[in-house]
Structure formats: structure tokens, C-alpha cells
Amino acid sequence: MADTVQELSGVKVLVCDAAGPAITTVQDALDLIGATYVGAGIVAVAADRLDDKFFVLSTGFAGEVMQKFVNYHVRLAVIGDISRHLEASSALRSLVRESNAADHVWFLPDTEALAAHLAGRA
Incomplete structure (x- = not known):
């Protein structure tokens, strides 16, 4: 499956292929x-596609990526189970x-x- 644009609750979302x-x-x-x-206006990307350094906030990678989305006025949805990352970091839980x-x-x-x-949100 390739990345596809889907309408979710009246909003167009680029749903990224989990195998991308x-x-x-x-x-x-x-x-x-x-x-x-x-x-x-939204990118929905599988959490598994994100390098593990995204979930280690001290690397700064998550901040850089998130800031790019904010700067370009595109919303980001990280989709999937990130519980193992949350268990490892109270800072990530707060974020x-x-x-x-x-x-x-x-x-x-x-x-x-x-x-x-x-x-x-509508």
C-alpha cells in the first residue's frame, strides 16, 4: 500500500504506509x-517508521521534526503503540x-x- 490521502472527519489526511x-x-x-x-493538512505516520531517536528526547530529533511541521503549518499524527518508549521516559510522557x-x-x-x-475538534 502506498501513502494515500483519506478524509477523516471532514479533514484530508495523508495516511502514510506503515511499511514505508x-x-x-x-x-x-x-x-x-x-x-x-x-x-x-495532516500527516499520519506510523510510530514504527520513526527512528527510535525520535522517542529519546535528549537527541533533539523529535523537537526538530515537530518544529518543521509547525513551521510549515502541517499537523502531525504519530499513529501506533509507543508504550515501550513511554515506559522509558517521563519526559516523553509529558510531551x-x-x-x-x-x-x-x-x-x-x-x-x-x-x-x-x-x-x-470540529
């Missing part, structure tokens, strides 16, 4: 942002909690939860 290439650099994130020019309450980056278990999240 790993996101290991800021340029990889920028490539996803560029792919939204087909009309999507996820704060991000999910805000408007640009969300961490959700699946696209159904993303659709519900978007419906609740």
Missing part, C-alpha cells in the same frame, strides 16, 4: 511535509500529554482515534 521508509532525518520529515501539497492537548502534533493508537480526535 524509516524517518531518520529531518529531511525525511520535510519530504512528508512536501507530500501534503496534494491537499492534505505526549501536552501535544495531545494542543493543535499541531498528536500521538494516537490508530486512525480511528485520529478521526475521533478530529471530530472532537
